[in-house]
Amino acid sequence: MSDGNVRLTCLTCGQANRVPGAKLGSGPKCGVCGKPLVGGRVSEMDIATHDKATVHDGLPLLVDYWAPWCGPCRQMAPEFAKAAERLAGKARFGKVNTEEFPALSQRLDIRGIPLLILWKNGWPVARLPGARPAADIAAFVEGHLGK
Numbered sequence: 001m002s003d004g005n006v007r008l009t010c011l012t013c014g015q016a017n018r019v020p021g022a023k024l025g026s027g028p029k030c031g032v033c034g035k036p037l038v039g040g041r042v043s044e045m046d047i048a049t050h051d052k053a054t055v056h057d058g059l060p061l062l063v064d065y066w067a068p069w070c071g072p073c074r075q076m077a078p079e080f081a082k083a084a085e086r087l088a089g090k091a092r093f094g095k096v097n098t099e100e101f102p103a104l105s106q107r108l109d110i111r112g113i114p115l116l117i118l119w120k121n122g123w124p125v126a127r128l129p130g131a132r133p134a135a136d137i138a139a140f141v142e143g144h145l146g147k
Contacts, residue, residue: 015033
């Protein structure tokens with residue numbers, strides 16, 4: 001942005017926040033709910049928050065599309081969290097339960113889970129299907145964003 005601010009949707013409450021680019025590394029928090037906006041954690045998202053964050057946010061967002069009944073999804077969850085810690089400040093990490101939000105799965109043409117989609121500047125940059133270790137997840141993101 002020309003004014004040096006980065007738009008970040010709070011992945012917890014869905015509120016849009018503007019953060020000075022120079023302050024991204026200092027742990028900015030949501031102006032409404034006080035939750036961290038950047039920094040090594042995975043957030044559960046609903047459709048409205050997903051849509052705001054994927055379309056408008058200034059930092060890349062990696063979303064894990066999963067379901068609670070899916071064994072590989074549950075197996076990958078701790079690895080996804082490790083990758084989120086490793087890439088804190090470079091990308092944000094969210095999860096969407098496809099069982100709760102089947103309309104989103106249809107809209108995104110999700111045919112199998114777990115599925116990771118990397119979003120940047122309002123567009124899906126790349127997809128990574130299947131359960132992966134943290135190193136593979138981090139390499140996937142870094143490879144598409146440039147280290």
